[in-house]
Amino acid sequence: MKLARVDNLQPGQILGRSLFNERREIELAIGTQLDRDKIDVLNRKRFTYVYIWEISDGEFVAPQELIADTIKAANSKDIATALNDLRSHEALQKLDPETVVKEISQSISLRTLLPYTKIEDVAGKILEEVLRKDVRLFSSLPVKQEAGSDIDHALDVSVLSIMLSNALGVPYEQLMTISVAGLLHDSGLWVLNTAADNSNDTLTQDLYEEHPVLSMLMIRQARPEKELEQTIVRQHHESIGGSGFPDGLEGSDTPVDLSEDVKPNGIHPLSMIVAVANRYVALVSGRAEHKLHTPEKALAKLVKDSGVFWNTHVVTELIKIVQLYPMGAHIRIKDCSNPQFTGCSGIVIANSPLDPTKPTVILTHDFRGGAIQPKRIVLAREEKVSLELVL
Numbered sequence: 001m002k003l004a005r006v007d008n009l010q011p012g013q014i015l016g017r018s019l020f021n022e023r024r025e026i027e028l029a030i031g032t033q034l035d036r037d038k039i040d041v042l043n044r045k046r047f048t049y050v051y052i053w054e055i056s057d058g059e060f061v062a063p064q065e066l067i068a069d070t071i072k073a074a075n076s077k078d079i080a081t082a083l084n085d086l087r088s089h090e091a092l093q094k095l096d097p098e099t100v101v102k103e104i105s106q107s108i109s110l111r112t113l114l115p116y117t118k119i120e121d122v123a124g125k126i127l128e129e130v131l132r133k134d135v136r137l138f139s140s141l142p143v144k145q146e147a148g149s150d151i152d153h154a155l156d157v158s159v160l161s162i163m164l165s166n167a168l169g170v171p172y173e174q175l176m177t178i179s180v181a182g183l184l185h186d187s188g189l190w191v192l193n194t195a196a197d198n199s200n201d202t203l204t205q206d207l208y209e210e211h212p213v214l215s216m217l218m219i220r221q222a223r224p225e226k227e228l229e230q231t232i233v234r235q236h237h238e239s240i241g242g243s244g245f246p247d248g249l250e251g252s253d254t255p256v257d258l259s260e261d262v263k264p265n266g267i268h269p270l271s272m273i274v275a276v277a278n279r280y281v282a283l284v285s286g287r288a289e290h291k292l293h294t295p296e297k298a299l300a301k302l303v304k305d306s307g308v309f310w311n312t313h314v315v316t317e318l319i320k321i322v323q324l325y326p327m328g329a330h331i332r333i334k335d336c337s338n339p340q341f342t343g344c345s346g347i348v349i350a351n352s353p354l355d356p357t358k359p360t361v362i363l364t365h366d367f368r369g370g371a372i373q374p375k376r377i378v379l380a381r382e383e384k385v386s387l388e389l390v391l
Contacts, residue, residue: 004052006042011035016051016328020076053328076151078122079183082115083151086187087194089113096199097192101210104191104217111221114187123158123179130162131175138163138321150190153281158182160277160321165270167317168256174228174270181232181274188214188233209245212237228270235271236278239309244275255313272311276302276318279310294389295324323351325359325387333379335386341377343367345390352380357387 004013013034019042021027027045028038034052042050086092091110095103103110138160161182162175170178188211196203216234219226238244240251251267262268267275282288283298293301299319306315325331325348332345346363358379366372379385 005049006039006047009034009039009042009050009052011039014053016053019047019050021045051328075122075125076155078118079151079154082118082122083190085115085118086113086190092191092194093198095195096201097195097203097207098201100191100195101207101214104188104214105210108221110191111218113191114184114218114222116184116219116222119183120180123176123183126155126158126183127162127175127179130159131166138323149285149287150186150193153285153287154183154186156281156285157185157274157277160281160318161274163321164273164277164314164317167321168273168314170256170258170270170273174258177226177228177232178270178274180226181229181236181270182277184215184219184229185233185236185274185278186211186215187218188212188216191218209237213246228268231268232271232274235267236274238267238271238275240267240272240311241308243309251311253307253312256311269311273314276310276314280318280322295322295326296389299324320356322356324356325351325389327351330390331359331361331387332390333385334388335384336379337382337384341382344372345369346374346377349376355380358382358385359387 011034015028015030015032015034018030019027027041031053032038089110091103092100092113100110158179159182161178165175165178189208191214192203192207192211195201212234216230219230219233223229234246235249238247238249238251240253242248242250247265249265249267251272252263252269256269256273258269279288280298280302283293283301284295286292299322302310302315302318306312327348327350329348330345331348333341333343336342341363344363344367345365346361348359348361350360352358352360360376360378360380363375363377364371379387
């Protein structure tokens, strides 16, 4: 499976992942064979990248998804409805970002923008789905598309935050808090971006760094008793070394322990979890640094900065959860203890629970790029393996 620009698509190619429209309905389902009309639809809908499956790759292997397309469509549609309610608010049609920051910070008139109840309902459904399926691996292939990117980001951050929290032993009663905070961490940014779009204004870095505070204030107005949610969304851009925003707080690099009191001006452990989830999802979706990162490269960045920006123990758990080479991904074997496999490429069909760097693949092309008879290889049996994702 390869990442392809929509303007480079050709009739006959097969869609590798389902695509959702602005109403969060499935526009084109996974496995759809593209024709000229469908490609024209993607262009009109302003999709920029899609995953395609090449017929020469052999048997179709669907990418492993954490949440089924139908459930994702329903949940994301509910978020889209809530987000549209927020964006269509009369005040946001008239105010520029700077005025919005002042209004929300200094009065309660705009803090009622947040459709909290709708978002809370979605958070409960997501939590139920993740725990019901008892999923231990988070599959996220890098993809960037304009339609619904805010919604996709919110869903992915919520899901990954739940998984990290569950793995780190966070009590069940606080997982709902994490789910809601994951969905709403950027709600202040939704407001700012809407105001910027409607006023044809530019969102400066200073104004951007106000969005965690706005998110907190809107939750406070909707549910003043939800103090932990407010804390998490305010702190999701803080770093343990004190260089984050909006408050420049410092955090601990010790194992997550919710029984200990948080130091004054310190970062709450649950905020550290959402911060790591947010950064990882932003990297693999292209929101961070304006370019796509493979899971491997995104993890490498987080590992490099752990102990300085991110809690090392949260990042360590992230490495266990994230699939470096998700099912359905197209990989190339850069090096292998069995030299006949070096340079060959193929498709990931299963992940090893013991070593995520050595998935099971179907080889479809030799080292020269020529098509070969598909061959199933269990790389976990090889002593040395080095892979790369092919985008």
